[in-house]
Amino acid sequence: xxxxxxxLSSGQGRLPTRTGSPLxxxxxxxxxxxxxxxxxxxxxxxAVAGGKVQIQGARAKPGREVKEGxxxxxxxxxxxxxxxxxxxxxxxxxxxxAAELYEESEESRLAREAQAARHQAQAVIxxxxxxxxxxxxxxxxxxLGFD
Numbered sequence: 779x780x781x782x783x784x785x786l787s788s789g790q791g792r793l794p795t796r797t798g799s800p801l802x803x804x805x806x807x808x809x810x811x812x813x814x815x816x817x818x819x820x821x822x823x824x825a826v827a828g829g830k831v832q833i834q835g836a837r838a839k840p841g842r843e844v845k846e847g848x849x850x851x852x853x854x855x856x857x858x859x860x861x862x863x864x865x866x867x868x869x870x871x872x873x874x875x876a877a878e879l880y881e882e883s884e885e886s887r888l889a890r891e892a893q894a895a896r897h898q899a900q901a902v903i904x905x906x907x908x909x910x911x912x913x914x915x916x917x918x919x920x921x922l923g924f925d
Contacts, residue, residue, distance in 0.1 A: 803843035803844065806822075807819055811870055814873060814877075826838060856893055
C-alpha cells in the first residue's frame with residue numbers, strides 16, 4: 779500500500795490521520811488532484827459533479843471517499859481513462875509519484891491511443907483555417923448568407 783502524507787511545516791513528522799493509522803480513504807476530488815488528472819481541486823470537483831468521473835461504474839459526488847482497489851472512469855475531453863487506485867495521497871507531488879497512485883487498464887490505454895491517432899489523422903485531412911478572413915472573403919461569406 780502506497781501512502782503519501784505531507785510533512786508538518788515545522789518538519790516534525792507526518793500529519794496524523796483521523797484514526798492515527800495510514801490513510802485508508804481520501805476524498806475523490808483530492809485524489810484526482812493529487813494523481814494529476816486535474817490541475818486544481820475545483821476543476822476536479824466540477825468534473826465529478828458534472829458526471830465526468832464514475833466509481834465502479836456509478837456516478838459519484840466530489841466528497842465521496844475512495845479507497846485502494848476502486849475502479850474509476852475519468853472522461854477528459856475526447857479521452858476516457860479507466861484506472862484502478864493503487865495508492866492514496868492528500869498531497870500533490872511530482873508526476874512520477876502521482877503515476878504510482880493508479881494503474882490504467884490496458885484496454886483504456888489502447889482506446890486512448892487509437893483516439894489520439896484518429897485526431898491526428900483528422901487534423902491532417904481537415905486543417906484549421908489560417909487566421910482571419912480577408913475583406914473579400916468576408917464579403918463572399920456575407921453574400922452566401924453566412925453573417
